Amino acid sequence: MSTSKLMLRGVADMVRHPLPQLLTLVTVCMVALLAGTGLLILHNVQAEVLKTQAQARFQVYWSASSNMTEVEGQWADLKRVPGVAEVSTFTPRAAMAELMRGLSAATPAPVAPPADNASMANATASNPNDFSWLEGENILPPTALVSFDIPAGEAPEPWMGRMYARLRGLAGVEKVTYNATQLNLATGWIALIQHAAWPALGFFALVVGLVVGNTLKLMMLARKDEVEILSLVGARPWFIRAPLFANGVVQGFAGGVLSLFCLKFLQSWLKSVLDVPPLFLKVQFLPAWQCLALVLATTCVAGLAAFIAARK
């Protein structure tokens, strides 16, 4: 009998033991759901932390003599760069207005103007917080404050280096600065998340492996007599194992897929509960690769456990 026929028989034989099969399916689904919930929490914590903490800011200075049309084109391009969270741009005029507003707010007492600057002396004489005299001699360059979300999985320092080089390479850019303290903070957060993620993933894999594996082995007890009889009548190991392997694979796959549906339901419910004032927590669903990994893990573990259970 061919392997595919044996596998099909294994699947067809599942209906002969409906109760153990159903209970196993429920167990596999629940364990995968538990692991999936852990992944969901981890994924959302990671996303939230990265969104708020793992950001890098660059202050980009163009030459004061730059053509503003060209610079504004570059600003538009910058907003389309992947990972850009925010771009605040300042034309020389806007920068000056910002500067004057800042100076006015920070200057409660009259400022004594230099004696050789008549216009300045006139302006401050009428209003000590009036810095409009600065406008006539605006030497401020066009600037942009660009905030990036450091991509997950990227080491912050090399990424910052590449981004620095990219910004520095823009036509007309004279200087690019960034905050080293913020870089260190981002590096710290990313390292923390990565350190927390791997043990958690390992733990979930272990739980799935042990519980699904043992459940499948227990389920195979229901087919113990069949295995014994097949062995007595001279069946080769593969003839005995192939149907059981197929049974395990189907159980693992079905349990994994069912758990994803349950997880989606759970995520929708959490989203409706948490995305309200003052929390505004947007609970995201697992990325596709994690969904796939969850189903694959349960399928492989269940198939392997069923295969091993039929050894004797």
Place this chain on the structure above:
Amino acid sequence: MVHLDHINCILGGAHALTDVSLHVERGEFVFLTGPSGAGKTTLLRVLYGDLKPKNGAATVAGVDLMRLKSSGLPALRRKVAVVFQDFKVLPERTVFENISIALEVRGVPTASIDRRVRAVIRALDLEERSYAPCRELSGGEQQRVAIARSMVVNPELILADEPTGNLDSDLSRHLIELFKQFNTYGTTVIMATHNRDVLSWAPEARQVHIVRGQVTLPTAEVLSGAESVAARRGA
């Protein structure tokens, strides 16, 4: 067919078989007798490769049991069929499926399986129950299914461990007649029993008595296998 020389078996730290020698020729019918716990089942387990002797020499149907690896077990069991007291049939499967399973594992074509299984079902008077699940069968019918499963592959040797233990007298006699019939066609039969009635229904069979893991009666040694067959056929 069976050649055991001074084999010893240890189960759970105790000697289950001690210095057992047994030679059975092709076509013989042998009863293993003795009280419960004497070692009859242990000896049968050795013969179908479920238990490996600690020492001695053992050959069954040309297979050296002392060198038998797990990969060689299916080959041995395709020559040696086993019937148990508790039938060992699959209750959820039909009579037909239970019997055909022995042919399927051997890769016999479907058409041939169908033909052979129907023939055996007819011979064992199970035609009306062919497609009934075995859980719906009586004990006697289930035992006939087990015998049919062992017969359908035309084995060289049939081992039967108290096959009539759960059956009434009439059914037991009927089954012994079946074994005798197959033995007449040349199949070697070794049957463990402690039922004296069963022994009386096949008086021509050789008896090997086992007590506390040792062959005690000299019949096995005095009357060689070949002589036994000749005597039985003469009778």
